[in-house]
Amino acid sequence: MLLKATLLSVASALxxxxxxxxxxxxxxxxxxxxxDPIEGPSKLQAxxxxxxxxxxxxxxxAFARPxxxxxxxxxxxxxxxxxxxxxxxxxxxxxxxxxxxLQAGGVQVFLSVGGWNYGCFPYPYTYYSVGGYGTSTPNxxxxxxxxxxxxCTATNMWCYTCEPPSQxxxxxxxxxxxxxxxxxxxxxxxxxxEATAGGDGxxxxxxxxxxxxxxxxxxxMVLTVPGSDYFLTQNRxxxxxxxxxxxxxxxxxxxxxxEEMWHADYYRNGPSAGPWTSHQTVYKYTAIIKDVQINIxxxxxxxxxxxxxxxxxxxxxxxxxxxxxxIWYNMHAWYPDAYNFVANGGGVNIMTYDLSDNEQYYxxxxxxxxTLSEQVNYYVNSYTANGMSAHVGYEIGIPAxxxxxxxxxxxxxxxxxxxxxILSVQGANGGFFWEMYKPAGAATNVDATSAAQQICAxxxxxxxxxxxxxxxxxxxxxPSATVxxxxxxxxxxxxxxxxxxxxxxxxxxxxxxxxxxxxACTAPAWSATTAYxxxxxxxxxxxxxxxxxxxxxxxxxxxxxxxxxxxxxGSSPTNAxxxxxxxxxxxxxxxxxxxxxxxxxxxxxxxxxxxQGDTPxxxxxxxxxxxxxxxxRRRHLYQ
Ligand SMILES: *[C@@H]1O[C@H](CO)[C@@H](O)[C@H](O)[C@H]1NC(C)=O
Ligand SMILES: *[C@@H]1O[C@H](CO)[C@@H](O)[C@H](O)[C@H]1NC(C)=O
Ligand SMILES: *[C@@H]1O[C@H](CO)[C@@H](O)[C@H](O)[C@H]1NC(C)=O
Numbered sequence: 081m082l083l084k085a086t087l088l089s090v091a092s093a094l095x096x097x098x099x100x101x102x103x104x105x106x107x108x109x110x111x112x113x114x115x116d117p118i119e120g121p122s123k124l125q126a127x128x129x130x131x132x133x134x135x136x137x138x139x140x141x142a143f144a145r146p147x148x149x150x151x152x153x154x155x156x157x158x159x160x161x162x163x164x165x166x167x168x169x170x171x172x173x174x175x176x177x178x179x180x181x182l183q184a185g186g187v188q189v190f191l192s193v194g195g196w197n198y199g200c201f202p203y204p205y206t207y208y209s210v211g212g213y214g215t216s217t218p219n220x221x222x223x224x225x226x227x228x229x230x231x232c233t234a235t236n237m238w239c240y241t242c243e244p245p246s247q248x249x250x251x252x253x254x255x256x257x258x259x260x261x262x263x264x265x266x267x268x269x270x271x272x273x274e275a276t277a278g279g280d281g282x283x284x285x286x287x288x289x290x291x292x293x294x295x296x297x298x299x300x301m302v303l304t305v306p307g308s309d310y311f312l313t314q315n316r317x318x319x320x321x322x323x324x325x326x327x328x329x330x331x332x333x334x335x336x337x338x339e340e341m342w343h344a345d346y347y348r349n350g351p352s353a354g355p356w357t358s359h360q361t362v363y364k365y366t367a368i369i370k371d372v373q374i375n376i377x378x379x380x381x382x383x384x385x386x387x388x389x390x391x392x393x394x395x396x397x398x399x400x401x402x403x404x405x406x407i408w409y410n411m412h413a414w415y416p417d418a419y420n421f422v423a424n425g426g427g428v429n430i431m432t433y434d435l436s437d438n439e440q441y442y443x444x445x446x447x448x449x450x451t452l453s454e455q456v457n458y459y460v461n462s463y464t465a466n467g468m469s470a471h472v473g474y475e476i477g478i479p480a481x482x483x484x485x486x487x488x489x490x491x492x493x494x495x496x497x498x499x500x501x502i503l504s505v506q507g508a509n510g511g512f513f514w515e516m517y518k519p520a521g522a523a524t525n526v527d528a529t530s531a532a533q534q535i536c537a538x539x540x541x542x543x544x545x546x547x548x549x550x551x552x553x554x555x556x557x558x559p560s561a562t563v564x565x566x567x568x569x570x571x572x573x574x575x576x577x578x579x580x581x582x583x584x585x586x587x588x589x590x591x592x593x594x595x596x597x598x599x600a601c602t603a604p605a606w607s608a609t610t611a612y613x614x615x616x617x618x619x620x621x622x623x624x625x626x627x628x629x630x631x632x633x634x635x636x637x638x639x640x641x642x643x644x645x646x647x648x649x650g651s652s653p654t655n656a657x658x659x660x661x662x663x664x665x666x667x668x669x670x671x672x673x674x675x676x677x678x679x680x681x682x683x684x685x686x687x688x689x690x691x692q693g694d695t696p697x698x699x700x701x702x703x704x705x706x707x708x709x710x711x712x713r714r715r716h717l718y719q
Pocket of ligand 2: 347
């Protein structure tokens with residue numbers, strides 16, 4: 081009997097070990113790749129061409145729409161929302177070929193669903209997340225730029241809390257995760273959730289349908305839910321179609337990137353003064369995971385399921401709004417098999433991004449846990465200490481939160497000393513990062529290649545790929561699907577949160593710089609080290625600004641204490657915070673006069689006096705301004 085038991089356990093250990101070859105996430109170094117029709121194909125081409133030597137062994141393709149439709153064997157990305165290409169099949173064949181090449185080179189490929197924009201419902205996010213907890217929350221200033229909450233309307237995109245105006249986003253760029261009650265597997269998932277629900281009574285909200293009218297009874301507001309009801313008119317389940325699509329593309333796995341903070345804040349429960357529960361969001365999210373799991377088991381059992389989780393998601397302590405705190409803790413407590421299906425499959429990957437040390441909003445877990453590495457280790461530990469397997473996430477470059485123009489001093493970017501500290505604790509467990517082509521943004525920040533190499537070496541040891549680089553797109557191989565299209569910014573932005581807090585979202589635009597004709601600013605360039613009195617006029621980023629009161633190191637933006645007098649010469653594009661439109665890339669051979677602006681390393685720089693050949697960032701003639709490029713990210717966290 082003993083022998084038999086031993087043999088059995090050896091057999092199960094072998095089975096586990098075999099599964100682990102595909103499934104173990106401790107030896108994974110994953111990079112998110114944000115796709116768009118302009119650069120996405122060439123970036124993916126470059127990665128595929130160099131698959132054996134890139135310093136990651138998993139790529140997450142981002143992002144598909146949560147209300148997608150994919151009919152098995154249809155071989156088209158038309159209703160998937162990846163914005164990958166405008167070819168007849170919307171890039172399906174091209175993407176599939178690159179997936180195969182990457183895998184042949186030892187790189188797993190996952191398709192990620194959701195992200196920031198495809199989970200941000202602007203109206204409830206503004207009214208119940210950013211604006212739902214009084215005026216002292218971190219992103220409330222976005223509302224104040226328009227007056228008060230009642231000044232936030234569809235016309236101003238509900239005060240641009242999901243995306244700033246510079247993103248040119250329309251309501252069509254957002255989406256929500258639907259509750260497809262037309263689907264048999266969704267109904268199975270609902271039954272599963274109801275059976276062991278450990279908190280408030282389960283309430284589903286199938287009446288909130290993407291693309292259709294919905295009434296907010298709390299505010300007597302009738303509006304259209306972002307997204308499309310196409311899945312419903314076709315009687316399809318997007319979570320099932322995701323699995324069919326993954327099978328037809330030959331993917332390694334799928335990734336659910338659920339960031340619907342508005343859902344938690346709108347459906348919260350508890351005394352009006354708080355704290356609240358966010359149990360309805362646990363139920364909705366778990367049903368999504370379960371529906372995908374049911375379909376994986378039925379359609380493509382080898383497919384792995386991963387998820388991106390919020391940093392505060394593993395905590396069990398009181399919730400004061402925002403940040404998706406407690407969601408994964410409660411999911412694990414009530415639905416351990418669903419949690420573990422993800423954790424032991426593609427992995428639960430914690431978005432330890434966009435952390436801040438701004439104590440005005442209680443953004444450090446405690447007074448002694450404020451550096452990036454201390455906070456990252458704290459949040460990862462909150463998962464693992466409760467027996468929840470999870471992996472650390474790194475954000476390259478300028479964090480999206482706190483807003484780099486509004487609160488630059490409380491940013492916690494990934495610098496080398498912090499990366500070293502995080503790796504010393506988390507390194508052996510692997511990890512993932514956002515995003516493979518995001519610029520470092522500052523000389524002191526670790527760039528994507530260096531971060532990937534170090535995460536790789538810590539997780540995999542000294543294997544050859546860990547000394548490889550993330551290749552630049554266009555290195556010889558031409559993308560097979562280049563198109564001109566509006567880049568819809570499906571991206572994930574950050575959020576923050578805190579005790580009563582709100583996420584942010586900043587998404588600086590990609591550096592598409594059309595150079596502004598004429599119109600040099602005549603006022604002296606704004607300088608971070610100069611103190612300005614009320615009435616002072618400066619130029620910054622192609623605009624002139626007048627100070628309303630004394631300030632120092634307050635980057636001029638359209639808001640207080642600066643008044644935006646408009647573009648100099650009237651012809652340069654508007655530069656919302658984070659934008660670099662209108663400025664051209666710095667060139668070592670060009671002579672620049674005082675006030676000239678250039679972009680360099682993902683930042684805008686303003687010349688303080690005449691200069692030539694002085695690299696921005698290395699010489700005080702250049703004053704660093706806002707970050708330009710994709711500050712797009714994913715999101716955020718906290719207490
Ligand atoms: C906000 O709305 C009120 C009432 O409609 C209006 O009087 C006020 O001017 C608006 N504020 C801004 C900044 O537009
Ligand atoms: C919406 O209204 C209900 C019923 O009055 C209330 O219980 C709930 O707290 C309100 N939700 C929010 C987010 O204000
Ligand atoms: C938004 O539109 C303006 C004006 O057309 C353009 O200059 C800018 O590049 C656009 N921004 C993005 C992120 O596409």
